[in-house]
Amino acid sequence: MVLDYTAHDSEVAIERVRCLVIGSGAAGLWTALHAADGGPVLVITKATVTESSTNYAQGGIAISTPPEDSPELHARDTLAAGAGLCDEPAVAVLTREGPRRVAELMDYGAQFDQIDGQLLCRREAAHTRSRIIHAMGDATGAEVQRALTEAVRKHPGITVWEFTQALRLLVVDGEVVGADAVRTATGERVRIVADVTVLATGGVGALYKVTTNPLVANGDGMALALRAGATLEDMEFVQFHPTALACDETPAPLLTEAIRGEGAILLNTRGERFLGRYHPMAELAPRDVVSRAEFLEMERLGAEWCLLDLRPIPREQMVANFPHVLQMLSERGLDAFAQAIPVRPAAHFVMGGIATDLDGWTGLRRLYAAGECACTGVHGANRLASNSLLEGLVFGYRAARAARGEPPLAEDLLAAVGKLEPAAVPAVAPAVAEQVRQLMWKRVGIVRDAEGLQAAAEELGNLRRQASRSPWPSCEEAETANMVDIAYVIARAALARQESRGAQYRTDFPETRDQWRCHLRVRRSPDGDLEFSGRPVALLEPSLGE
Ligand SMILES: Cc1cc2nc3c(=O)[nH]c(=O)nc-3n(C[C@H](O)[C@H](O)[C@H](O)COP(=O)(O)OP(=O)(O)OC[C@H]3O[C@@H](n4cnc5c(N)ncnc54)[C@H](O)[C@@H]3O)c2cc1C
Incomplete structure (x- = not known):
């Protein structure tokens, strides 16, 4: 059928593809590579193709290698970190299918550190085995991004549009039929009509004053999905990385956890080791415990940072394993061999996201999500x-496989999408972004309580209500509105969960409570606010944790 767009705004270009992937990090590019067998794929991405959290990842990728390790042991560690909220079927999929996906990634050209053909594995916090493979010592994400970007560029069935921001999902009769986007370099508006759409827009670190994430990680995909009728889940669980360099940069440069795995120690500003007072595993405790201990220690001493002393690690080992961290420090005039390095926690990863099944399906027809923006329940309360x-890699592959099976858009849908008026989306002045970041850091951060969360929810609720609406707001206004919406969801979810668990710590509910062993789901209510519901944790019989 020839698309009839005569009723459509002539200033909006039309692009027809089989599959639209929004986001060009590991999840987006991997999904694109595996979806391309089903027909032409268009990847759109907000900045350059490489500007993603993926590109900044340092430590590595966890996969079990026999005989010392197994998917079951990897699963057990994942469950233990997840504090009772991991969905066991998702954990089983991740840990069983992970090694195969990584082998395929290597077939696509990713090179991981090896000796004599054996992948080098190291240990990180809360892992009971050395199972973290890595590239160039501490530049794993850059290598993954490089390999996938090259593979996608070479693929004849995949087109990448950089500097293209998705503004809204197109929904016709409950089916998602693509997205409206703006090519930010030229201002061109494009309606992308797709048989299937995959959100791979990453996390929410940019909602916080201090973050390791690039600014593109501001929750766009989650906001678009929520508005389209999808469900978000586990949004209260935001992970703070304990060792970001204490500085004014965004993103804050990271000192990978692998450094503590190899012997670095954390000190307070008095030069005292303190983690042993908070957890028996001390430096190797789960990252939420370490971040919280740092926060409390900083509060206790009125300090702005803690200190990471890398000098217990032999110099040659440091140079071999963490060359990029050493270079990053030296570029800032810091010498890890001569001094302990000032570090502090930073918003790093969101366990929650767009609720999907194990094939990345969001519950809205033709809409999938993969990577950090999605929530399969695999991370529970703490990744x-x-x-x-x-x-x-694992869930992107599955989403692509499912996407390939989606039928082409029926003719009546095609006709309808051509005539679809662009729905107004919220717009908030870009200056508000800084207000959101400060508020989230102060009130919805590492340590929370009802008073602070309530105040944050009210302030964000007001900002939401004051948002103007426009069919084509500026990209910055749309981004800021998405930040406000997702910050509001996180604050409300954190307020609703009256317990401490994993990454959520509340001083007014310091205990983990059995009645809260469930996922918290949130949808848009008919009046435009939020409605919450619970979902039981999915377990296997026998349990993976046994
Ligand atoms: C400093 C750092 C270190 C890390 N280290 C590790 C590690 O060692 N191991 C590990 O497993 N994980 C690590 N992580 C986490 C991991 O990197 C991320 O969770 C993962 O890379 C997310 O991949 P993704 O593809 O889902 O999202 P991203 O890689 O963040 O990609 C999201 C993409 O979506 C695009 N996008 C967003 N909104 C829009 C929009 N509206 N329109 C168009 N495009 C949009 C962005 O431009 C970007 O291309 C680290 C993260 C950081 C920040």
Whole structure:
């Protein structure tokens, strides 16, 4: 059928593709590569193709290698970190399918550090085995991004549009039929009509004043999905990385956790080791415990940072394994061999996201999500280190496989999308972004309580209500509105969960409570506010944790 767009705004270009992937990190590019067998794929991405959290990842990818390790042991560590909220079927998929996906990634050209043909594995916090493979010592994400970008560029069935921001999903009769986007370099408006759409827009670190994430990680995909009628889940669980360099940069440069795995120690500003007072595993405790301990220690001493002392690691080992961290420090005039390095926690990863099944399906017809923007329940209340690049590969593959099976748009849908008026989306002045970041850091951060969360929810609710609406707001206004919406969801979810668990710590509910062993789901209510519901944790029989 020839598309009839006569009723459509002539200033909006039309692009017809089989599959639209929004986002060009590990999840987006991997999904594109595997979806391309089903027909032409268009990847759109907000900045350059390489500007993603993926590109900044340092430590590595967790996969089990026999005989010392197994998917079951990897699963057990994942469950332990997840504090009772991991969905066991998702964990089983991640840990069983992970090694195969990584082997395929290597077939696509990713090179991981090896000796004599054996992948080098190291240990990270909360892992009971050395199972983290890595590239160039501490530049794993850059290598993954490089390999996938090259593979996608070479693929005849995949087109990448950089500097193209998705503004809204197109929904006709409950089916998602693509997205409206703006090519930010030229201002061109494009309606992308797709048989299937995959959101791979990453996380929410940019909602916080201090973050390791690039600014593109501001929750766009989650906001678009929520508005289209999808469900978000586990949004209260935001992970703070304990060792970002204490500085004014965004993103804050990271000192990978692998450094503590190899012997670095954390000190307070008095030069005292303190983690032993908070957890028996001290430096190797789960990252939420370490971040919280740092926060409390900083509060106790009125300090702005803690200190990471890398000098217990032999110099040659440091140079061989962490060359990029050393270079990053030296570029800032810091010498890790001569001084302890000032570090502090930073918003790093969101366990929650767009609720999907194990094939990335969001519950809205033709809409899938993969990677950090999605929530399969695999991370529970706290992600195990180095499980998230793996998540993008495993669930991106599954989403692509399912996407290939989606039928082409029926003729009546095609006709309808041509005539669809662009729905107005919220717009908020870009200056508000800084207000949101400060507020989230102060009130919805590492340590929370009802008073602070309530105040944050009210302030964000007001900002939401004051948002103007426009069919084509500026990209910055749309981004800021998305930040406000998702910050509001996080604050409300954190307020609703009256317990401490994993990454959520509330001083007014310091205990983990059995009645809260469930996922918190959120949807848009008919009046435009939010409605919450619970979902039981999915378990296997026998349990993976046994
Ligand atoms: C500093 C750092 C270190 C890390 N280290 C590790 C590690 O060692 N191991 C590990 O497993 N994980 C690590 N992580 C986490 C991991 O990197 C991320 O969770 C993962 O890379 C997310 O991949 P993704 O493809 O889902 O999203 P991203 O890689 O963040 O990609 C999201 C993409 O979506 C695009 N996008 C967003 N909104 C829009 C829009 N509206 N329109 C168009 N495009 C849009 C962005 O431009 C970007 O291309 C680290 C993260 C950081 C920040």
